[in-house]
Amino acid sequence: MSKGYEHVPLTEAAYYILLALYTPRHGYGIMQFVREISQGRVQLGPGTLYGALKTMQEKGWITLNEAKDSRKKEYRLTPLGKEVVMAEMERLEELLKHGRAVLGGEKVDS
Amino acid sequence: MILKKRKIFFNHEKEERWLNEMAAKGYHLVHYSWGKYTFEKGTPGEYIYRLELLDELPSHPESKDYIQFMEEQGVQCVATSLRWVFFRKKAKDGPFEIYSDHASRLKHYQKIAGLLGLVCGINLLLALVNFNSVIHLSDSTFVLYVSLVNWLAVILLAPLFISYWRRINRLKKEMELYHK
Numbered sequence: 001m002s003k004g005y006e007h008v009p010l011t012e013a014a015y016y017i018l019l020a021l022y023t024p025r026h027g028y029g030i031m032q033f034v035r036e037i038s039q040g041r042v043q044l045g046p047g048t049l050y051g052a053l054k055t056m057q058e059k060g061w062i063t064l065n066e067a068k069d070s071r072k073k074e075y076r077l078t079p080l081g082k083e084v085v086m087a088e089m090e091r092l093e094e095l096l097k098h099g100r101a102v103l104g105g106e107k108v109d110s
Numbered sequence: 111m112i113l114k115k116r117k118i119f120f121n122h123e124k125e126e127r128w129l130n131e132m133a134a135k136g137y138h139l140v141h142y143s144w145g146k147y148t149f150e151k152g153t154p155g156e157y158i159y160r161l162e163l164l165d166e167l168p169s170h171p172e173s174k175d176y177i178q179f180m181e182e183q184g185v186q187c188v189a190t191s192l193r194w195v196f197f198r199k200k201a202k203d204g205p206f207e208i209y210s211d212h213a214s215r216l217k218h219y220q221k222i223a224g225l226l227g228l229v230c231g232i233n234l235l236l237a238l239v240n241f242n243s244v245i246h247l248s249d250s251t252f253v254l255y256v257s258l259v260n261w262l263a264v265i266l267l268a269p270l271f272i273s274y275w276r277r278i279n280r281l282k283k284e285m286e287l288y289h290k
Contacts, residue, residue: 011213011289012211012289013210013211026182027182027183028182028183028184031183043204043205043207043210045209045210045211045214046179046180046183046185046208047218048208048210048211048214050179051214051217072182
């Protein structure tokens, strides 16, 4: 079990924001990444994103990149942030595994 | 072309709706100061407007940081009034909601309810104190009027406070089931 386990479950928004920051990104880049990867299903509000980024910084999951362009803030994942993502993925896999075990061969509509 | 309108709102959602109706007609808010709205004529429906109550006054570093973050996302801060901010975004860039999950929406509602509760409570207190003086003073016409103003504020604000209170409870219930 990884160290990040005490921090899950994450909200969908938090999970996708952390995924986005595997590569350093600005706020706008995060919103775009999340919108594209979820095919438009998850649209982050700028206020929600700002609050999440602040809290994640306080928790040490992400950090500000030393900026070349000082006007725009760029964020990236810390090792702890990576642990949190891993823990969340483990949790999601467990949920899926149990769901499949109970439903057996039943087909899930998509 | 410039259009000026005077109006007083107690409900920020009604105010937001009105600003978006004006924007749909091509009148875009460019300035606000104490009940005075200034609109500029432009393309109908060019902007979507949203109002937000900040934690601190706009001059506070934290608020400045937030407003700058918003500008980086293509959201323009048109005007401020105490802790309230008027934001707008181009409609062609897609839908504009400041909050996209229950947790952050709940926090905003709580902030507004807190403010309403405070203002309503102060007015209720003053109304009662003044009402008490009306009974005990011989020449109390002035105090009576002041007391009436306080009562009026309570009557206007209390239903709004209750409506936010209900909304907060509804959201909390939803959050027990959904992780939105």
